[in-house]
Amino acid sequence: MGKIGLIIRREYLTRVRKKSFIIMTILGPLIMGALMIVPVWMASVNVSVKTVQVLDEAGLVDGLLTPNDNIKFVYTRKPIDQAKKELEASGYFALVHIPRFEDNDLNHLQRQIKLYSAEQVSLSTKLFIRTQIEKQVERLKLQSQGVDQDLVDNVKKTVNVPLEIIPLDGKGKSDVEVNTVLGMFGGILIYLFIFLFGAQVMRGVIEEKTNRIVEVIISSVKPFQLMMGKIIGIALVGLTQFLLWVVLTGSIYSIFMATVVKDKFSAQNVETILKQSPDGTSVDDIDQIKETQEVIGRVNSINWGLMIPAFLFYFLGGYLLYGALFAAIGGAVDSESDTQQFMLPVSAPLIFAFVMAQAVLNDPNGTMAKWLSIIPFTSPIIMMVRLPFGVHYTELLLSFAMLILGFVFTTWAAGKIYRTGILMYGKRPTWREMFRWLRY
Amino acid sequence: MxxxxxxxxxxxxxxxxxxxxxxxxxxxxxxxxxxxxxxxxxxxxxxxxxxxxxxxxxxxxxxxxxxxxxxxxxxxxxxxxxxxxxxxxxxxxxxxxxxxxxxxxxxxxxxxxxxxxxxxxxxxxxxxxxxxxxxxxxxxxxxxxxxxxxxxxxxxxxxxxxxxxxxxxxxxxxxxxxxxxxxxxxxxxxxxxxxxxxxxxxxxxxxxxxxxxxxxxxxxxxxQYRTHTYRLEFTGNLISFTNALWAGAELLEKKQDGDHCTVTLRLLGGNTVNNLFQAILPVCELISFQELIPSMSDVFIRTVQQESTQDHG
Missing domain, CATH: 3.40.50.300 (P-loop containing nucleotide triphosphate hydrolases)
Structure with a gap:
C-alpha cells in the first residue's frame, strides 16, 4: 500500500468506527423512513372522525352527501338558531346550513350556504365539504337543463388526457412531476453531502493542526498527499454512509410496505381487481391503482442509466471541489471558531445554487439554468436538477469537463494554501496573505 | 574526516x-x-x-x-x-x-x-x-x-x-x-x-x-574564540600573588576568604600557562586551575557584534 493509501485507510477507518458514524447510519434511514412512512400512516390510521351536522332547509343535499374516512354527515331538522346554540354541546364538529330555497334561484342559494364551527376548520375539510355540496348543486343544475347526472359521470370517467411529453430528440418519455421530484431530491442530496463531509474535511485538518501532529506526518509524506488522502478517505466514508442509508432505508420501506400496507398494490392484486372491474370494485380503487401503476411506469421511464452515473459524478466532483477548499480553510486557521470568516465566501456559491434550484425547475433549459449547470461551483446541484428534464449531451460533456477542471484548480490552489497554512500557528491569516501563499 | x-x-x-x-x-x-x-x-x-x-x-x-x-x-x-x-x-x-x-x-x-x-x-x-x-x-x-x-x-x-x-x-x-x-x-x-x-x-x-x-x-x-582567561584557586597571600604576576597577565577578578583566594586572570602577549605557573608557584599553593572556555552563546554574541561592526564599518 502506498503512503497515500495508508492515509486514506486511517481517515476511513477512524471515522467509520466512531460511535457517531454508527448512530448516524442507523438514525439516517429511520428519519428518511419516517419521512416516507408517517404521511402514509397518518392517512391510513385515522385518529378522529369528524361529524358534520347538516341543516338543509332547501332540500338540496338531504341524505345525498357522501362521507369519507374523516368526515361523516348527519342531518337535522331543528331551527337554525337552536341548532347553532346546541352545536358546541352536541359534540358535532360543524354545522352546515342551507337556507330555504326561494325564487327558484340556485345561483342565489349557493352563496347563502354557511358552515358554523366552534373549532378551527382545516383547508382540506372545507374543500371536502364544499366539493360535496357543489356536486349536488351541479346535479340540480344539470337536471334543470335536462341532463342526466349518471350520463355525465360516465362520460367523465372515460375522459383522460395524460398529455405525454415527447422530447424531439426522442430520448424516452418525460414527466414533469416525477422530474421535479427527482431533480430536487438529487440536488438536495448533493448539497447535504458536500456540506456534511466538506465540514468533516475541515475539522480533520484542524484536528491535525491543534494536535500538532501535522508536521510529524509531513516529514513522511507530502502535504498534498496528506490533504488528498484525507479528502478521499472522507469521500469513501460519505459513500459508505450513503450506501448504508440506501440499503437500510430500502429495507425499512419494503418491510413497512410488506407488513402495513400489505399487498394492496402488488401486480397480481392489481390484475385481479382490474379484471373484476367494472363490477365488484369501486371506481375509487381502480383510479388509485391506475395512478399508482402510472407512477411506477413514469419512474421506470426515467433514464436511470444516465441519472445514476451522473449523480455519482456530481456527488464526487462537487465534493472534491469544495472539499479541497474546506481543507484549505482548515489548514489556514488555528481553531474551528476562526473558520467563520472563510466559510461564508466558500459556501456562498453552494447556497446560491441551492436557492436557484427552484427557478431552474421552472425553466430547466433557460439561459440561467444553462450557465449555472456549466459553472463548476454551481453545476453539481443545478445539473442534477436539470438532468431529469433532458440535457443535450454537448452541454453535459461541457459541464463534466468544467467540473473536472474546477476541482483540479481548487485542489491545486487549496494545496498551496494548505501546505503553508498547516505550518503557521498563532495567527489568523487574512485573505491577502492566503492569496500570497498561492505563489510560495 | x-x-x-x-x-x-x-x-x-x-x-x-x-x-x-x-x-x-x-x-x-x-x-x-x-x-x-x-x-x-x-x-x-x-x-x-x-x-x-x-x-x-x-x-x-x-x-x-x-x-x-x-x-x-x-x-x-x-x-x-x-x-x-x-x-x-x-x-x-x-x-x-x-x-x-x-x-x-x-x-x-x-x-x-x-x-x-x-x-x-x-x-x-x-x-x-x-x-x-x-x-x-x-x-x-x-x-x-x-x-x-x-x-x-x-x-x-x-x-x-x-x-x-x-x-x-x-x-x-x-x-x-x-x-x-x-x-x-x-x-x-x-x-x-x-x-x-x-x-x-x-x-x-x-x-x-x-x-x-x-x-x-x-x-x-x-x-579560535579562546580568550586566554583562567580561574585559579589557591591558598596563600593575595598581595604576594599579585606581585608575583608579571606584566604578562592581567588580573580581572579577585576574591579572598582568609588565606583562600579565587582569581580570574587573562594571559597577555604570547605567554603560556607554564610561564604563569613558574611565576606564581613559589608564592602560593594551587588548589585548582581551569581555563574559562567561551560558551556558544558568548561566541554567538561576539560573532554577531563583529558582524555588525563590520557592517557599519
Missing part, C-alpha cells in the same frame, strides 16, 4: 514573499557526528530543517544526502522531531505508532516487531490500546520519541528537543540519542538555547538573521 558528509547544503536560499528565511546557507554534517544548529528564534533554523525534511523546497541551492542529490525517498532515512509536535489525541497508542511507522516505509511486520522492542525497553506495553488523551504528557512524550526513531534513521533531526520535555524524559532522550549515535546515526540538534546542547555537539553552525555566521568543529571554534 569520515568521508562524504551525510548531509550537505550548498548555497541555499529561501524566501517567503519579501521575507528572506535563508540566505546563502552552506553547511555539511559529518556522518556519525552530533551537529548543533544554533541561533536565536526566527534565525532560520526551522526553515533549514524543513528543507532537509523536504517539507518545503529551497528557492535555489543544492542539497545532498549521503553524497547524492536529496530525493523524496530519503525521508524514510531521516527521523524528525519537530518543534511543534504531538500525536492524534483520540487514536490508540499502538495503532498510531503502527500508522506513523508505516508512513516511514516500514512493513507491517517490521513495524510491529520494532515497536514491541521499544515498548519493552521503556516498559510501556500496557499502553498499546490506550488513547493518547488517556496518557500523561510525559508518557505521550515517550511515545513521540519512539515514533521518531523507530525506523532507525541514519539522520536524526531534533528541533528544540529539550523544550516541552520534563527533566526525566529529557535525560532519557539524551541517553537514547547518544546510544543511537554509538550505533552509527547522525544527529542534528536545533535550538536557540545553546547551553542545552553544546556539550553534546561535535560540530556546530551558528545561524543569525537567515545567514550562517559561523560553523566548524566545536573544538576548533573554541580554540
Amino acid at each position: 569520515h568521508g562524504t558528509p551525510i548531509f550537505e547544503a550548498r548555497s541555499v536560499f529561501k524566501n517567503y514573499g519579501a521575507y528572506a528565511a535563508l540566505q546563502d546557507v552552506s553547511l555539511a554534517v559529518e556522518r556519525g557526528s552530533i551537529f548543533g544548529l544554533l541561533g536565536p528564534n526566527g534565525a532560520g533554523k526551522t526553515s533549514l530543517i524543513r528543507i532537509i525534511n523536504q517539507i518545503t523546497a529551497p528557492d535555489s541551492g543544492a542539497l545532498f544526502f549521503d553524497g547524492k542529490p536529496l530525493k523524496p525517498e530519503d525521508v524514510n532515512r531521516i527521523g524528525y522531531l519537530p518543534e511543534e509536535r504531538g500525536l492524534y489525541r483520540k487514536m490508540q497508542v499502538g495503532e498510531q505508532c503502527m500508522y506513523l511507522a508505516r508512513l516511514k516505509g516500514l512493513s507491517e511486520a517490521e513495524a510491529k516487531k520494532k515497536l514491541r522492542g521499544w515498548f519493552e525497553k521503556f516498559e510501556i506495553q500496557a499502553w498499546w490500546n490506550k488513547k493518547i488523551e488517556e496518557l500523561s504528557k510525559g508518557m505521550a512524550q515517550k511515545v513521540q520519541f519512539i515514533v521518531t526513531v523507530l525506523h532507525e534513521p541514519e539522520l536524526l533531526i531534533l528541533d528544540e528537543p529539550f523544550t516541552g520535555f520534563d527533566p526525566v524524559n529529557a535525560n532519557l532522550i539524551r541517553d537514547e540519542v547518544l546510544e543511537l549515535r554509538r550505533k552509527g546515526a547522525t544527529v542534528i540538534f536545533s535550538t536557540h538555547r545553546m547551553e542545552t546542547v553544546e556539550e553534546l555537539c561535535d560540530s556546530i553552525a551558528l545561524i543569525n538573521k537567515s545567514k550562517k555566521i559561523l560553523d566548524g568543529k566545536l573544538i576548533d571554534i573554541r580554540k
